Amino acid sequence: MTKSVVGTGPGSRPPPEGDGLGMKPLYRQVRDTLIRRMVDGVWAPGEPLPSEMQLAAELGVSQGTVRKALDEMAAENLVVRRQGRGTFVARHDEDRILFQFFKLVPNEGPRHFPDSRVLSIGKAKASAAECGALSLARGSRVVRIRRVRLLAGLPLLVESLSLPDALFPGLTDMEIPNNLYGLYSARYGITVARAREKLRAVAAPEEDAAELGVPPGTPALLIDRLGFSLDQVPVEWRVSLCLTHQVHYLSDLT
Amino acid sequence: MTKSVVGTGPGSRPPPEGDGLGMKPLYRQVRDTLIRRMVDGVWAPGEPLPSEMQLAAELGVSQGTVRKALDEMAAENLVVRRQGRGTFVARHDEDRILFQFFKLVPNEGPRHFPDSRVLSIGKAKASAAECGALSLARGSRVVRIRRVRLLAGLPLLVESLSLPDALFPGLTDMEIPNNLYGLYSARYGITVARAREKLRAVAAPEEDAAELGVPPGTPALLIDRLGFSLDQVPVEWRVSLCLTHQVHYLSDLT
DNA sequence: TAGTGGTCTAGACCACGAC
DNA sequence: TCGTGGTCTAGACCACTAC
Numbered sequence: 121m122t123k124s125v126v127g128t129g130p131g132s133r134p135p136p137e138g139d140g141l142g143m144k145p146l147y148r149q150v151r152d153t154l155i156r157r158m159v160d161g162v163w164a165p166g167e168p169l170p171s172e173m174q175l176a177a178e179l180g181v182s183q184g185t186v187r188k189a190l191d192e193m194a195a196e197n198l199v200v201r202r203q204g205r206g207t208f209v210a211r212h213d214e215d216r217i218l219f220q221f222f223k224l225v226p227n228e229g230p231r232h233f234p235d236s237r238v239l240s241i242g243k244a245k246a247s248a249a250e251c252g253a254l255s256l257a258r259g260s261r262v263v264r265i266r267r268v269r270l271l272a273g274l275p276l277l278v279e280s281l282s283l284p285d286a287l288f289p290g291l292t293d294m295e296i297p298n299n300l301y302g303l304y305s306a307r308y309g310i311t312v313a314r315a316r317e318k319l320r321a322v323a324a325p326e327e328d329a330a331e332l333g334v335p336p337g338t339p340a341l342l343i344d345r346l347g348f349s350l351d352q353v354p355v356e357w358r359v360s361l362c363l364t365h366q367v368h369y370l371s372d373l374t
Numbered sequence: 375m376t377k378s379v380v381g382t383g384p385g386s387r388p389p390p391e392g393d394g395l396g397m398k399p400l401y402r403q404v405r406d407t408l409i410r411r412m413v414d415g416v417w418a419p420g421e422p423l424p425s426e427m428q429l430a431a432e433l434g435v436s437q438g439t440v441r442k443a444l445d446e447m448a449a450e451n452l453v454v455r456r457q458g459r460g461t462f463v464a465r466h467d468e469d470r471i472l473f474q475f476f477k478l479v480p481n482e483g484p485r486h487f488p489d490s491r492v493l494s495i496g497k498a499k500a501s502a503a504e505c506g507a508l509s510l511a512r513g514s515r516v517v518r519i520r521r522v523r524l525l526a527g528l529p530l531l532v533e534s535l536s537l538p539d540a541l542f543p544g545l546t547d548m549e550i551p552n553n554l555y556g557l558y559s560a561r562y563g564i565t566v567a568r569a570r571e572k573l574r575a576v577a578a579p580e581e582d583a584a585e586l587g588v589p590p591g592t593p594a595l596l597i598d599r600l601g602f603s604l605d606q607v608p609v610e611w612r613v614s615l616c617l618t619h620q621v622h623y624l625s626d627l628t
Numbered sequence: 629t630a631g632t633g634g635t636c637t638a639g640a641c642c643a644c645g646a647c
Numbered sequence: 648t649c650g651t652g653g654t655c656t657a658g659a660c661c662a663c664t665a666c
Contacts, residue, residue, distance in 0.1 A: 145635060146636070206651060221627055315627040318624060319573060319622055320622050340593070341575040364573075364575050368598075370572060399655090436655060436656045438654095442655090455634090458664035
């Protein structure tokens with residue numbers, strides 16, 4: 121049992137655990153502890169966490185504090201809570217990808233997960249741009265993947281990925297699945313927890329246009345995505361050139 | 375005093391207020407009540423709500439339930455909570471627009487609110503597309519505004535707006551400010567609470583290209599935004615054609 | 629000093645799911 | 648039947664703001 125914090129009577133809490141500065145509320149400390157354990161692989165995606173009562177007892181806080189931490193994590197899509205069953209580490213299944221990470225939806229009809237066709241895969245010394253995006257030291261190596269993704273059999277986008285070789289050893293020798301985030305999680309224990317996308321409209325370069333089967337110069341949506349792990353480290357840089365005749369990028373301003 | 379629900383002892387709550395079906399939890403009923411009051415103009419943007427204790431007493435629920443309702447509303451950017459001061463109805467000031475509704479950020483440098491130059495304004499019978507987007511009856515009238523928006527003096531985008539004339543009487547006779555959402559709020563008591571944007575890459579049509587000072591056919595980002603009021607009614611349809619040489623559209627996947 | 633929201637605790641009942 | 652998370656209540660202390 122790891123009693124990281126105390127819990128005495130109602131309201132009788134000392135000035136949040138004797139530190140003079142950057143003090144965090146208890147529920148956030150609990151949240152950070154739980155995320156740390158997920159990073160360390162204590163619970164794998166899809167597995168249940170201990171119950172609120174068990175976590176509260178172990179961490180020496182009240183059930184309400186654990187609840188607030190878990191509610192926050194559920195809002196961040198890090199865990200899934202189900203009444204009567206328990207709290208589970210979120211998995212990178214197709215539903216989550218479609219809901220959280222894949223914002224391209226058909227102009228008509230239901231959302232679908234696109235198929236993939238790998239064009240190339242290999243390692244190289246990271247470019248300056250890659251070092252900047254992924255916060256790598258100069259001279260680091262990266263894995264590069266290039267692939268076409270298709271929706272309903274039609275080419276939708278060309279995608280260029282860069283990943284730190286140090287984090288994904290042996291990736292170039294693997295079968296590249298359609299759902300990459302599932303692979304990162306299953307083979308490397310790395311969870312892409314959030315991402316930041318920058319969008320621009322550009323004229324499709326000749327090489328990409330050929331893969332997509334359109335004339336060079338066709339207007340296309342350039343999506344520049346940086347994916348961050350549970351502990352906020354950039355782990356994947358993905359640049360996609362996307363045709364938007366049959367689909368659009370959906371953004372909810374909430 | 376409007377006692378919409380009872381509050382007796384701890385835990386002694388009847389099967390959520392005797393209705394057989396679509397039952398909502400108490401805190402959500404409280405939230406809906408407060409939103410209804412905001413729609414009715416009981417509290418204007420920028421004004422403080424009553425304290426948690428006062429609301430709890432008036433509504434006949436515990437402070438914790440009011441707190442949960444207000445926390446949810448704060449997460450939706452409907453209210454702003456400040457320790458020691460109170461809870462305030464969110465205003466459509468430039469900071470909120472920049473944070474919540476204006477996703478175009480310079481490739482380098484800080485975010486800025488763009489200037490505007492109105493090209494035309496007038497009323498017309500709503501097109502089929504406008505009726506569909508704004509859920510209007512055929513034959514309804516709309517206000518149309520067309521304007522150019524500039525960042526650092528340079529044309530950034532051309533914007534075409536459609537609004538139900540019934541909701542915005544006299545709008546065509548007004549001075550059109552830079553911050554339209556502030557006007558909707560101040561003059562018509564209508565708050566744009568959330569929006570849905572669809573993005574595509576297109577070739578700039580000749581007319582728009584001329585306004586933007588680029589050759590026709592230049593790739594541009596087409597942003598199709600539908601804005602919804604506090605009570606989920608579509609109140610504004612806005613289509614923007616945007617150059618993305620100096621800026622990009624920022625989307626956080628959380 | 630008084631009042632506000634922020635945090636933390638404790639304990640009750642409920643709806644749901646597995647058994 | 649039991650254990651889970653979901654809701655609701657009650658009451659304590661704290662940090663911050665205004666006066």
